[in-house]
Amino acid sequence: QLPGLEGHLPVTAGPSANSGYPLDAQWRAVRDRALKGDTEAVALLAFRESLPSSTTCCDTITATRFLRARKGNVALAVMMYSTCAAWRSSERVDDVISEPTGPSEQALAAAFSPKLLNATDKHGRPIWFISLGEMDVSALAKQGITLHMLIRRHVRLSEQMRIAVERSKEPLQGHLLVQDIGACSVMKFLRSRQFFKAQAQISQDYYPELLGQLLILKGPPAAKWAVETSKKFLDKDTASKIRLECGSSRGALLEYVSESVAEELLALLGESTSGSSSK
Template identity: 30%
Template sequence: MSSEKYDDYNFPHTHTDGKVAEGHPGNVTEIQGAQVHQLRAKLEAKGYTARLDTNTLLRYLRARKFDVALAEAMYVKAETWRKENDIWGTEKNLDEIVATWDYPEKSEIFKYYPQYYHKTDKDGRPVYIEQLGKINLTAMGKITSQERMLTNLAVEYERVADPRLPACSRKVGRLLETCCTIMDLKGVGVTTIPSAYGYLKKASSISQDYYPERLGKLYIINAPWGFSTVWSIISGWLDPVTVEKIKVLGGSYSSALLEQIPAENLPVELGGTCKCEGGCPLSDAGPWNETEYLGPFFKSGANASGIKSAAAGAAPAPEATA
């Protein structure tokens, strides 16, 4: 099936800065283009109709080094998870949950484990901040369930794809596919991570298995003594491309963050100047909450399966071309 059926994007959908790596929209070889068509045909033959646009399929292919069979298996696993995952605790699938999700316990949960998107970096990408130092699953379990926490995490990943990244792409006038992440280890002790290991492992697998190629940069700040030694070992197991995106910093991290993130976009507690009313963790400030940058993911307002985008009800954005 032709890609036109799926590629009716309503935001800039190719990279235009001249620095895009091979295999990304805007720099796809003839062979890679054929692999996209091959992957789409295989998935269509299995009855899949959603998330078959070229940019999505390229992410799966990049995650599997353009091995079509491995990319197909990864996609099928993700789609099965979306529909049948036990954590949903409902007959709804993830697409349906996203449309109606409400998480009123967020402000209480964030007292123990802040995880939030906040404005953008100098490249225009969403900034994601995670603070592990206060995590206390026992206390959090009195507020909500791990199932709801994991569901909220999945919903937020969905909102990265739509509306966050499309809104950011509209604002800068070019495709943005990744986020800038800050992982704050301040307060993390010898008992913090082990006590939360089960939950964190599940949360990590959601990111790695179902949302490939979303990491732009990762700053690990307030790394405790000895972490650099551990990291030197761990980094040897990772893809060099991934390692290049990660910086491990101790307590003197402000200058490194400010090289990438404008001071006015970085919360005060992390060395910036931003003081959102009600607190940065709960503000969800960013282009995705600015009407001029919102609009449906696809020009039709829905993809081939009829699933409306998260921003479909928002005011249409100005026509964006790349």
């Protein structure tokens, strides 16, 4: 498992392991809502009935995420989910969490090492912290780290995020992702642009509505250009969930989390936790 995940997540990573209730019970509840005139429930039932026979039905939370990602359009949601199911099969995504790590794990971890906090934000969402300061695809290539390895690690992280969100009290709220880009530079971003583009595409196409809020902290002067460039790879709804903060990390964090959680995140950011604003 990735650092910070021990004790938080189940061993299994199947796409229907979210609510703890059997699938039949979940869908019966949806039918009850539909009978009472709930339009989203009606669309969910249509989504389920429209899935190809070759595509395994999912749980209701996953179905809702895909339906909302396509603004309630059942046909588009079915197409999106079917494409995702085919991708999961071809890429062996259900095996990614249990895959053994190789000799390059230390270099990979230094560049891309997420941490799941044992806490939630003010909306009850799981909180993830990632430092991207060492993400430099060209430099990592010299250590034997390929783009494929980085993307595979991102898929593993996405699975861990998905499971954490599905185990939360309000899974449709997504998660809060805090990114530290203080050690990033324009040149590192440009050399790693292919990875960031692939990362954004995977998250958007195969893990829709999983992101509740992305808070990017310690942005250097050129960060606004890099973030705006990255947003071009995303749809407008996803892009609207991204916030860049180049000033006080403490002030931004306290809008989303409690004082104690903010202190923990500030420590991870390497900033003062004395109570004064970090610049």
